Structure formats: C-alpha cells, structure tokens
Amino acid sequence: MNNLVLIAVLLMMMAFVYQIGLVRSRKVAIATTGEKVRLHSRPVYHGVLLALWTVVPAALIYAVWSFLQPGIIESMVVAQLPPEALVGSDNDLRILLRRITNLSTGFGLADEAQAFELTAAAYMQQLRVTGQTFMFALIASVAATALVLNWKRIQPELRARNHVERVIRFLLIACSTVAILTTVGIVLSMFGEAMRFFSFVSPMDFFFGTTWNPRFSTVGTDGQSGFGMIPLLWGTLMIAMIALMIAVPIGLMAAIYLSEYAPSKVRSVAKPVIEVLAGIPTIVYGFFALITVGPFLSNFGDMLGIDIRATSALTAGVVMGIMIIPFISSLSDDIITQVPKAMRDGSLGLGATKSETIRKVVLPAALPGIVGAILLAASRAIGETMIVVLAAGNSPTLTANPFEAVSTMTVTIVNQLTGDLDFASPQSLVAFALGLTLFVITLCLNVVALVIVRKYREQYE
C-alpha cells in the first residue's frame, strides 16, 4: 500500500476516534447519574485526547516499521542468495538488489531474468507482503487496545483539557528549541571541521600568516603553507570601512533630515523608498557593481589619472555602502525620534537654532544608539558575500590601495567550497575555519551593538 494512503487512513482514523470521544464524553455526562453532570473538560478535549492516545502510538509504530523494514528485508534476501551471486563487488550487489526489487514490484526487467533472481524476487515480494500484514495487524491491534482502554477512561472527572494542553505546550517547547539547535549546529559543525583543518595547518600560521596561496598539493606531502588569513581579513575590513564611509554620512544625514526637517509628505514617500534598498537581493547589487559602478569608477579614475580597477575594493565598498544606507538610516531614525522632546525644547528655548540643537543636544544624546546601529551595519558589511564575490576582484594580496582588487573571507569561503567538494583536504576545510572566524567576529559586533542599543533604550524609556 502507498504511504500517502496510509497516512490518509491514519488521519481519517484520528477524525473518527475524535468523534467517538466526543460522543462518549457527552453520553458520560448524562449517563452516570441519569441527570446532567458537569464534565471537567469540554467534549472537544475528550475527543482530541482519545484521538491522540489512539493514533499517536499507531503512527509511531508505522514510522519505526517503515524505517526498518526495507533494510531487514534486503538482508534476508541477500542471506538466501546463492553464493555464486555474491562474488562481485559491493556495487554489483547493489545492482543485483535493484534488479530483484524491480522484478518484485512488477516493474520488470528489460533483459532476461536469471532463475535465482526470480526466486529472490518472489521471496522478497512474499517477505514484503508478510511484513506489511504484520504491520497492519500490529497497528490495528495497538490502536484498538488503546481505543478500548482509553474509552473507559472518559469520565466526567477526567482532566482531558490539562492533558491536551500539556501536549500542546510540549510541542511549543520543541519548536522553540529548534533555534537553539541551529546555533549549536553552527558552532559544533564549524568547530569540528575547523579542528580537522587545524590538524593540517597550525592555528598560528592561519591566524597570523600574511600570504594566502593555498596550493592544491596532495595531503601529507610538503608543508601546508599559504593559509595565512591576514590578507583576507584586511580585504574584508577595508571594504567594510569604505562601505561605512559611504553609508554613515548619507544614512545619518538622511535620518536627521527625515526625522527633524522633512514635511510629513516627503517623509512618508522618501522613507519607504530608501528602505527598498534593504530589500533588494545582494546578487542584484553585485551585478549593478559589475556593469555600472565598476566601469563608472574606472572611467572616473582615468579622467583623474588614477588607475582604478573595475573590480576593486572601492567598487565593492561603494556598492555595499549603498546597500547598508537603509540600515543606518532607519535605525538612527528610530533612535533620534526616541530622544525626549523636553531636551529639544530646552535647547530651542535657550535660543539655539534647530541645527545647533541637533548637533549639540540630540546627537550627543543619541550617540550610543547610533554607534550601536553602525556596529550592526558593520557586521552586515563584513558578512556580505555576493557583492564582493562579483565586484571585489578576488585577489588575496595585502595592499593598502583601495583601487586594487582584493579578496575577502566570504569570497574565499565560496571559492574553496564550490566545485568539487572534497571535505578531506585542508583546501576545503579552511572554509570552515574562515567561517568560524567570521561567525565569532560578527557575533561579537552584534552582542556589543545589541547591548549598547538596549542600554540606550532603557535610558529614555
């Protein structure tokens, strides 16, 4: 029988048992004493509880059985195969099993089947039928027993609601652990793979080495050199700094203008339009950098007599700056509007102009929050991938010249892990060490930023 059909049957069974519970609890409410007794829980809960008690064990049996059955049947079929069929390699055996399975399901074979294959197929089919019969019998009997036993438990004083609610609570808790499991998964998987990498390359060489040039030498031969992270870290920081130099002035001034000066009509149009920038996929920014910004900067450089590469730290930084403008502007906007009005009024009352109030009163008061916003934006810039993959030029050299191509940690992770995945070589494992470093850096920035922003909120709330 098809799995889907069985699941549908189980669901229908659940609905049916629910009805039984519903009816039974209503009956119990009247029947015990002849007149109406108050049920502890409403009939709905009795129905749900009965359905859970009956169908959940059956479903568990079904899940375990269908997980184990194919393996068991396969090994039983292999055990009775004639010895001359087992001489081949593992791969031959797999093909043979595939053929037998095809024969037994009635799909058939394109060529002649051998005699022992036919018997094996018949045996497999027989086993499958027996297994399924047993499974059905087991499911049916377990469900029936559970139904009868629990049917009797439906009494007015049964705290069905509390039981059902406990199940719901358990499910809710299980869901909220997924987020923790994700973090644990990130830390464990990256830590494990990074440790494997550090068994090839010493951490000192990795964290403080100044050349990035992982040669594809075979494992275990000459020294694993060229895994120095410093050029990548430098490239990452340089691009992030350029991005912040673009985004902080524009974003901050835009936030100030929109929150303090702009008429509400301008604000209601300009704010969402600027926030559109935050919703655009980063691959689109990368493409934009590649076909528009890069050539433009390069031509501009030619005009000034400077040699600017079309794909350079500058190109990537500028475009990334455009991308993080909305982060800075909307976060600073929130923070600026949170500065109490009394402070503004006091300053204006003393005769300060509006801009003086903003510069000498509002901004100093909002400074911690703004710093938090900048740190969050910086962590985003450091972790950004697609823009730098397309526009930074991918050249892991230690250079102070922003007009030259650089490489970043994220680009290197992508480069080392695309193509043939061979998780045994330090050349791919290094991606996890880089990822772990990236994770730690962004985590620190985020934690500091969140603490600052939270402190700031408390100050004025």
Add this chain to the structure above:
Amino acid sequence: MNMEASKNQSSSLPDSTDLAKKRDLMQQRVARSLKRRHAQEKRFKLIGMTAVGAALLFVVLLFTTILSKGLPAFWQAHISLEIYFDEEIIQIDDKPVRMDGESEAAFNDRMLAWRTQLGFINFNRLILEAISKEIPEAPEFQRDAMRLVTSGERFGLRKMVEEDPSIIGTTQRLWLLADANVDVWMKGNIDRDLPDSQQQLSARTRAWVDDLEAKGVLKNRFSTALFMNPDSRSSLASAGLAGAFMGSLMMMLIVMFLAVPIGVASAIYLEEFAPKNKITDFIEVNINNLAAVPSIVFGLLGAAVFILWFKLPLSAPIVGGLVLTLMTLPTVIIATRSTLKAIPPSIRSAALGIGASKVQSVFHHVLPLAIPGILTGSILGVAQALGEAAPLLLIGMTSFVASVPATPFDQSTALPVQIYLWQGNELRNFFEARTSAAIIVLLALMISLNAVAIWLRKHFETRW
C-alpha cells in the same frame, strides 16, 4: 527722586552714549553671528536634503539600469521558417504502444529504443532546407546558414515529432529562435564597425541577417523561452529560467511549511508561556544573534550538517529549503513576537477572567488577532529567503542543471543563483541583458510578495 534721577542721567550721559555704542556693537555682533548661524542652519538642512537625494538617486539608478538593460531581453530575435517534416529524412518506426501483458520495464526499453532512433535523425537538415527557401545560396554555406537558428531548436522539432508522429509529411510555418549572436547583431549590442576577426558572425551571415530583417522574416518577438526553458549551455538563445524558478518555488514552499509553523510556535511559547528565567533569556539572545549571523554561515552549516553528515544530495532544493528555513526562522520569530506583544493584555485577562485556560486564551483569542501581523512578517521573511544566493552556492547549487526538477531531491538551481551563473557567461553582449531580465523576474516576484504583505497589513491590522 526725579531730580536725582535726572541728575544721575545727566551725570552718566557720556556713559549712556557709551552703553548705546556698546549695545549697537553687540547688536551688530549678534546680527552677524545670527547671519552666520542661519547660514549654518541652511547648510545643515541642505546637507540633509542632499543625503536623502543621494539615497533616492541610488534607488532610481539601480532600477533604471536593470530595467533598461533587461526589458529588451524579453523580446528575442525569431526567424519565420517553413519547415517541411520530410519523410525521407525522418525515417522512423511507429511510436511504440504498451501491449497487454508487457512489463513496464520492457515497454520502457522499447520506448527508449524508439527515442534513440529518433535521436539519430538529423533535424538540422529540416532547418537547413527551410532556410534555403529564404536564402537560395544557403546550402553552399551550411556553416554560415546554421548560425542563424539557435542549435536548441532542432530538439524543439524532435519534441514535436515525438509528441505527435503524424506531423511527419506536413509543412508547418514556425517561428524559430534565432541564434544568440543574431540577436546581439540585430539589437546593435555589438559594435557593427568592428573588424571581421572580432565579430562573432561571419560577414555573410551578417549580411543575411540584415536582409532577412528587412524582409520581415527575422523579427523581435516576445520570447517564451526565457520562462519555459531550463538553462542551456549549447544553445544560449534558448536558455531560460524554468528550472531555477521551479527550484526556487520548491524551496519557498519548504520554507513556508517549516519556518512559519515552527517560528510561530516558538514565538508563542517565548512570548506567552515561557517563565522569565536564565534559559528563556538565553534563547532570546540566541535568536536575536541568529537573525544577524551572515547568511553564508548558514550555507556552511548546510554543507557540513545536511550534506556531509546526513548525506543528502548536493544541489537539491530540499537542502536549500532547509538551509533557508533555518535562516528565515529568526525573522519569523521576531516578527511574531512583536505582533503578540502589541496585543493588549486586557484581551488575555478577559479570556482568563471568564474561565479560559492559558492555552485557550492564547489560541482562541490572542492568536486570531495576531494572524495579519504574523502573515506579514512571514511573507517578508520568505521574500528575503527568495533573494538569498550566498548559502546556496555552498551546497552545490552552482552546478549547471539543464532540466526542470521534478522532486525536491533532484538537482536544481535557484533564481538568484541562476543570475550569478549567467552574469559570468562568456557571451557578455547577450547575457548582460538576459541576466538583467532574470533580475527583473526575481524583483517582480519579491515586489509582489511584499505588496501582498503591505496589503495584508493595511487591511487587517488593528491598531490598539
């Protein structure tokens, strides 16, 4: 008193002129500094306006670049040809029909044999004959003539025969896709004055193209290839987004069915049930941090856990969907929690007051009121996941897949990854436009998702 005052005044007369002078001076100074300060005020305001203007300019620049590059790619050069499905060329047995008592495997085998036979037929000859009707000298310059029609079209003809063999012996007028280089030449995306050695098409083909265009045989028509076909490397003009779209769709469904229920459930637990203690504090900090973890880290997680440990297939939408689910989860949780927070406690108190349990008050009273907010947050999360490319690169989705995935376990790619792959194609003249067209499709999908979210918020959100 008066006298004294007047005396006083008279005595201090030189002083008073002094004072007046001082006051004048002061006033002048104030006036000057006021002028300076007002100028400063104006400057400050101007800087603010410039910043807003710059940000808006970037938005406009981005969209005009993409639109102006991408829109023309929705129309592609097609060539109108009279194709005669010649029995002489298409010599093939009857299409096999499944007989009674035949096993499925045996039938598949016969079908495969028939398809193989079909595969040996040279459909290019049909195309060449059709071209010769338009250009009489074509048979002498086969190579040049065959550069007119994109190579994938012979498979289109084969598919027509495969689906309906009765077509053999008839003549059909079809619009076939022209080669990518013909498209580039027709649209003027390549410098027409470049010397022959740098042109992709031979001088003869170029002359034919101009000639056919004048006759109306070659035309720019709206191209369905972009939407209906999977990616292609041999026939660039017919490379399409169907495979990537299907992959993205599957991933979005996985994200919707996993991230939304799990996210909403954990938000409900954290906001409504969880006791305030160290553990829930830890979970909260944890979720806030997960929301800010770079997306590429989730890709590494997917590569290590799903591919390396669980041995799930590379480049499969199921893996992509799971990775994107983990990435979207914090977004959904945070959005749901803020919606739940905004619902006034009086509603909970009222439900509890008339005897509802905590679970009942949440599921019967709080949650229904929160649904619009939850939906808005979830849709925004899904839209964000739709545009994400970086984690997908790490789970092998960059591999070239020339088919539309049928199940989430098949090889596939995704829209943002397809954009990444196309932007790197060697035929830049053609693919710059096609990549922009793919970006337009992606942005259109994201904008419509966002529009749905905004509409939901506007129409169903209650302000307390």
